[in-house]
Amino acid sequence: MTNTPVRAISAFPAADPADLSALPDDIAARIMAVQEKAGFVPNVFLAFARRPEEFRAFFAYHDALMDKPGNLDKAEREMIVVATSAANQCQYCVIAHGAILRVRAKNPLIADQIAGNYRKADITARQRAMLDFAMKVSAGAATTGPEDVAALQSHGFSTEDVWDIAAIAAFFGMSNRMANVMALRPNDEFFAMGR
Amino acid sequence: MTNTPVRAISAFPAADPADLSALPDDIAARIMAVQEKAGFVPNVFLAFARRPEEFRAFFAYHDALMDKPGNLDKAEREMIVVATSAANQCQYCVIAHGAILRVRAKNPLIADQIAGNYRKADITARQRAMLDFAMKVSAGAATTGPEDVAALQSHGFSTEDVWDIAAIAAFFGMSNRMANVMALRPNDEFFAMGR
Amino acid sequence: MTNTPVRAISAFPAADPADLSALPDDIAARIMAVQEKAGFVPNVFLAFARRPEEFRAFFAYHDALMDKPGNLDKAEREMIVVATSAANQCQYCVIAHGAILRVRAKNPLIADQIAGNYRKADITARQRAMLDFAMKVSAGAATTGPEDVAALQSHGFSTEDVWDIAAIAAFFGMSNRMANVMALRPNDEFFAMGR
Amino acid sequence: MTNTPVRAISAFPAADPADLSALPDDIAARIMAVQEKAGFVPNVFLAFARRPEEFRAFFAYHDALMDKPGNLDKAEREMIVVATSAANQCQYCVIAHGAILRVRAKNPLIADQIAGNYRKADITARQRAMLDFAMKVSAGAATTGPEDVAALQSHGFSTEDVWDIAAIAAFFGMSNRMANVMALRPNDEFFAMGR
Amino acid sequence: MTNTPVRAISAFPAADPADLSALPDDIAARIMAVQEKAGFVPNVFLAFARRPEEFRAFFAYHDALMDKPGNLDKAEREMIVVATSAANQCQYCVIAHGAILRVRAKNPLIADQIAGNYRKADITARQRAMLDFAMKVSAGAATTGPEDVAALQSHGFSTEDVWDIAAIAAFFGMSNRMANVMALRPNDEFFAMGR
Amino acid sequence: MTNTPVRAISAFPAADPADLSALPDDIAARIMAVQEKAGFVPNVFLAFARRPEEFRAFFAYHDALMDKPGNLDKAEREMIVVATSAANQCQYCVIAHGAILRVRAKNPLIADQIAGNYRKADITARQRAMLDFAMKVSAGAATTGPEDVAALQSHGFSTEDVWDIAAIAAFFGMSNRMANVMALRPNDEFFAMGR
Secondary structure, eight states, X not given: OTTOOOOOSOSSOOOBTTBOTTSOHHHHHHHHHHHHHHSSOOHHHHHHXXXXXXXXXXXXXHHHHHSSOSSSOHHHHHHHHHHHHHHXXXXXXXXXXXXXXHHHHTOSSHHHHHHXXXXXXXXXXXXXXXXXXXXXXXXXXXXXXXXXXHHHHTTXXXXXXXXXXXXXXXXXXXXXXXXXXHTOOOOHHHHXXXX | OTTOOOOOSOSSOOXXXXXXXXXXXXXXXXXXXXXXXXXXXXXHHHHHTTSHHHHHHHHHHHHHHHSSOSSSOHHHHHHHHHHHHHHTTOHHHHHHHHHHHHHHHTOSSHHHHHHHHGGGSSOOHHHHHHHHHHHHHHHHGGGOOHHHHHXXXXXTOOHHHXXXXXXXXXXXXXXXXXXXXXXXXXXXXXXXXXX | OXXXXXXXXXXXXXXXXXXXXXXXXXXXXHHHHHHHHHSSOOHHHHHHTTSHHHHHHHHHHHHHHHSSOSSSOHHHHHHHHXXXXXXXXXXXXXXXXXXXXXXXXXXXXXXXXXXXXXXXSSOOHHHHHHHHHHHHHHHHGGGOOHHHHHHHHTTTOOHHHHHHHHHHHHHHHHHHHHHHHHTOOOOHHHHHTTO | OTTOOOOOSOSSOOOBTTBOTTSOHHHHHHHHHHHHHHSSOOHHHHHHTTSHHHHHHHHHHHHHXXXXXXXXXXXXXXXXXXXXXXXXTOHHHHHHXXXXXXXXXXXXXXXXXXXXXXXXXXXXXXXXXXXXXXXXXXXXGGGOOHHHHHHHHTTTOOHHHHHHHHHHHHHHHHHHHHHHHHTOOOOHHHHHTTO | OTTOOXXXXXXXXXXXXXXXXXXXXXXXXXXXXXXXXXXXXXXXXXXXXXXXXXXHHHHHHHHHHHSSOSSSOHHHHXXXXXXXXXXXXXXXXXXXXXXXXXXXXXXXXXXXXXXXXXXXXXXXXXXXXXXXXXXXXXHHGGGOOXXXXXXXXXXXXXXXXHHHHHHHHHHHHHHHHHHHHHTOOOOHHHHHTTO | OTTOOOOOSOSSOOOBTTBOTTSOHHHHHHHHHHHHHHSXXXXXXXXXXXXXXXXXXXHHHHHHHHSOOSSSOHHHHHHHHHHHHHHTTOHHXXXXXXXXXXXXXXXXXXXXXXXXXXXXXXXXXXXXXXXXXXXXXXXXXXXXXXXXXXXXXXXXXXXXXXXXXXXXXXXXXXXXXXXXXXXXXXXXXXXXXXX
C-alpha cells in the first residue's frame, strides 16, 4: 500500500489555508475562526471559498439548521446528517459529520453504527422514527404525507421538529451532491476525532 | 369536478401576503418586491417566511446560482431546474420554474417538453449534455467523475459551468424535497404564464 | 433560443395529413374525423397509420377503454393516463392527454398538478386511491393482489372499475413505450388547449 | 403437498369453455377455433371474453404483431415475449409463451433458458441484441434513442424490425400487467408442451 | 434455430466427468456418488471442482441447510431457492432447483409457477409468508427486523425456521452470483425432470 | 445520550465466550484461537456457534477465500469486503472488516474512505477496477459477462483473480444478509482498531 495515490482536496481549485489573503474578509475570518476552534480547516470551507456568495449562503443555511434550539439536540441533528449522507454515498460528509457526531454524543461508536445501518444502531425508538423520516425525505420526498407527520408526533416531535428533520435531510442532500461532484476529500484529522 | 378539494398553500403555517407586518423588514421587502415585479407572490416566499434565517439563506443561494453571469443563459439554468424537479416529482418546482423557463426562453413549448422527457425536447446537443449531467448529479452524484467533466468540456462547457450545473441540480434537489414535504401549492398564476 | 432544433413528428416515417390518399379508407376516414372534431390531427394517428392493422387495434382498444360508460368519468380516465404517463416519462402522452384532461375536467390546473405529483393534486380521496392503484399496476403489477381490490372497494369502486383502472394503466403503458421509441412529438396545439 | 390450494383461472369472472353460448358469436368462434387447434382453450381467451370489445382489440393487436411476416421469425417473436414477461414477473405469459416458444423453435431448452436469464441462453449475437433492445423498451423506454436503432442495424435489423421488437415488448408489457392484476392462471397443458 | 450456439458448461475451466482422476479423492467420490444417484453430474459440481477447498465448503454449507430436519420440508426449502434465484436471474439455479422442487413436491407445476411469480403460485398462506421473508432477505436484508420474525411466528414458524429461511436465501444468493459470473450452464437433464 | 439502549450481540441466541464448554470441541478451539490472537472474540463466531455445521462451512469458505495466495493481497481482499458490505448496509461487516482492512493495509484512512464511497478513495486504478467488478457481482451479477473479464485483464488480473473477486463479493453478500437478519452487533474493540 506504499504507493497509494492521495487525492486532492477537490476536483476544483480550492483555497490555500496558508494564504487566505485572496479571499473576501468575511470568508477569511470564518475560516480562521474554524481553524482556531477545531485546530484545522475542514476542506469544505476551502472548497467553497472560491464562490463567495455560495459560501455565505451555504454556511448561513447550515448554521440556521444545525445551531438552532429545538427538541432535536445537536447530536441528533448530526445523526440525520450521517444517516442520509451514508445513503447518498458522500464520503466527505459521513467522515466529517461522523466525527462531529462522536464529539456531540460523547459516544465513539454511534457514528459508524449509523453509517453502517442506522436500523441496527444503539438509538432510541424516537431517534429511529426521526431517521426513518429523514431517509424518506432523502430518497422519496414525493411520497411523504400527513401519515409521516402523525408517526413523528406519536414520538413527541412537534411540527417545528418535522420541518427541522426534513430541512437537515434536504440541505445535506445538496451538500452530498456537491461534495461528490467535487470529490471533496475529508481531512485526515476527522478519522480519529472523538474515538 | 365541481367539488374538487383545493389544497392549502403549505402543510405548515405560511405567511399571509395581505399582512406582511409580522415579518422581519428585509423579508417583507423581498416579498413586496417580487409581488411588484411578478404581480403576485409565489408561494415559496410565503412558505419559507416563517423561518427568517432559512429564508435568507435559501434565496441568497438561489440568487447566487440563477442570476449570475456565465456561459449558461438564464433559460438554460431554468431547464436544469425543470428537468431535475420533474425527476424528483416536485409539482411546485416543475410548474413554477416551467413558467419562468417559458418566459426566459420565449418558448411556450419547452417547459412541458422538458418536464415530460428532456431527451425528446427541442434542445441542442449541448443542452442535452448539460441536462444529462444535471440528472446524474440529481440521481447518482456518487458515481460522477472526470469522465463527466470531459463530456461537458467536449460541448464547450468550462469548469465553472460544470460547477454551475451541479450546484443548480443540487440546490433544487433540496428545494424539491422541502416543497414535497410542505406539499407546497403552485400559485394559479404560474400555469398559464408564458404560453 | 432562436436556433432551437425542432424534432420530427416521429423517428419512423409518418403519414402526411395533407395527403391521406395512400392510406386505407377506414384509416383516412378516422383521421379526417378527428381533424374535423379537434381542428388538427394528433400526431399519434399519423405515426400509427403506417401499420394499418396495429392502428385499428390500437384505437379500438383505446376507444373501448376511454369511451365506455361506468363509474369512472371521462376526466378520471384521463387522470390515470396523465399520472402513469408522467411516471413513464412519456412526453407525448402527458402533453396530449393533459390537454384532454383539462377539457374533460373543465379545470386548467389539474393536468399539470397530476403530471407533477398526483399525490399533491386537487383530487378527492377516491381519486387518490384510483391513482395509487393505477401507479401500482404501472410499476409493480406483479405485486398486486386482493388487498388492492379491497382498498378500492372501500372507496366505492366496483370490480368493473378495478378492471377499468388496470386496463387503462396497462394500455397506456404500451402507448407510452411506443411513443418513447418513436420519439413521438406532441402537436403544438395541445400545449395551450383547455387553459 | 397434497393439500395445496389451486387458484382460480382469474380473480375476475371468466367464461366457461363448456358453455360459450352467452358470448358474442365471433368471440365464441375464435375460442372454438383455438380449442380445435390446440386441444384446449388458453385461459387468456376465457378471461378476456367478458369484455368483448377489449377481447377483439387485444387479439387483433396480438395477431398483427405475432403472425406478420418480417425478418423476425415466429420463434424470435416469442423469445421477446418470454424475456420481457420474465422481467415483469408475469407467470401466465412466461409459461404459456414459453410453451409456444419451445414449439416454434423446436427446442425444449430455449424457453427456460431465456426466462431464467436471456443473457446466458443459447442464442445468436443478433438475438441477444434483439432481446437487449426489447428489455430496454420494457424497462426504460424513455431512454431509448438513435443509438439503439444503430446497434440493431449493425446486426442486420431493419427499421421495420425495430418497430416490431418495440411493439411486441410494449404489447406484452400491457398483457403482463393485465395477467398479473387478474392473477391469470396458466393452463396445466402448457407446462409440458414442446418438451 | 438449427445453428443455435451451445454454451460451454462454465466460462471458467470445468472438470471432465469422464476423467475425475485429477481431482482430490473426496471430491471425485462426491461427484461419483451424485452421478450414481441422479444418473448425471450436475454442472455445478464440475464447475467448483477446480477449487477443492471452496468445493468442500460450498457443498458442506449446502447440505447443512438443505438436508437438515426441521419444520420446513424439503420441497419448501427448494421453493425458497427457486423464488430467490428467479429474482436474481440465475438461470442455472432456477432450472436445476426447479427440477428438484418438482421431484420433492411431486408436483409438475409448482416450480414454473414460483419462478414466474411466487405470489400467484399454488401455495399455502404459510408458504407465501415464508417466501415473502426469503425475498426480503434476498433483496433488502438491511431492512429486516422483529416485525418480520413476528409475521413468520403468526404462521407457526419457529426461531430456528426463521434462521433456516434466511440462511437458504443468503446461501443461494451467493450461489446465484457465482453461477451468473461463471455463466454456469444447466444440464439438459434438468429441463424435463419431474414433469 | 446517557440512556442509549445497547443492542444484544444477535437477535438469535449466541454462545457465551466465558463458557464454551457446551460447544463442539473444534468450534470451541477455533474460538479460543481467535481470542488468543485478537484479544477478543468477534461476535460472528459466537453468533454462528449454535449451528456447528454451518459454522464449519462458513469459516472454511471464508478461509479458503481470504487466506489463499494469489495476485490479490490481503488488504485488497478486505477492500472488496468493505465496499460490498457498505452497499449492502451490513453494519457488522463494514465495521469488523474495516478494522481488519486498516490493519492489513497499515492505513488508518482507507476503510472509512472505501465504506463512504470507494470511487473517491485513495486507491489505484487497478483497485478501482477490482471494486467496480466486485460491486457489479454484488448488485447485478446477472448482467456480468466477458466484457467484465476483459476489463479486469487490462489491469493485469488473471482468470483466477476474477474468480477470487467474484467469490469474495458473493460470499460476503451471504454474510451481509445473515448479519443483517441477526442484527449482529460489532464488538466495541473493532471501532478503534488500526487507527
